[in-house]
Amino acid sequence: MTTENKIIVTVDALILRLRNNKHEILMIKRSEKCRAFPGALALCGGKVDVGEDPEHGMVRELKEETSLDATNEMSVVCVRGAPDRDPRGHYLSICYNVALKDPNQIPVAGSDAGEVMYVPLTDILEEKHKLAFDHLVIVQQYAKWIIKMGIVESIL
Structure with a gap:
């Protein structure tokens, strides 16, 4: 059952790096104060503001x-919009492959992120972590996409 009677547009960032011969993906650990999936790992992202371009929203949410x-x-990479993907309401997410201005910049958690970290992509695909929402499906789609697009030859 949804708690809102409208579709809310959100964005999610898919950020990949190669470190120590392993592909890693940027994730946040949701704060224990979050209503939905407290303490779970999630992609960086959030709601697009009214009047805001989704790409600008992606840049803003990543910074926040x-x-x-x-x-x-x-x-x-994909658009996800199943009505039951978020217990708070009907959220439609545009999932972007995002490049960083400085790939060596150290992430620092802010807003509703309890922690921010890079996690081995294979650990996510092998379901070694609990992910929020439908983010496991998104990461699975992303793994196929980065191979199809020639970004990587295989998942390390």
Whole structure:
């Protein structure tokens, strides 16, 4: 059952790096104060403001949650909008592959992010962590997408 009677547009960032011969994806650990999925890992993202372009919303949310600066180079990986994907209401998420201005910048948690960290992509795909919402499905789609797009040859 949803708590809101409208569709809310959100954005999620898919940020990949190669560290110590392993692909890692940027995740946040949701604050224990969050209404939905407290303490679970999630992609960085959030609601698009009224009158805001989703790509600008992506840049803003990434900065708010991680202090990281995105470039304007981003590609839509998928759009997720199942009515039951979020217990708070009907949320439609545009999921972007995002490049960082400084890939070596250290993320710092902010807003509703309890922690921010890079997690081995294989750990996510092997379901070693509890993920919020439908973020496991999004990461699974992303793994296929980065191979299809030639970003990586295989998942390390």
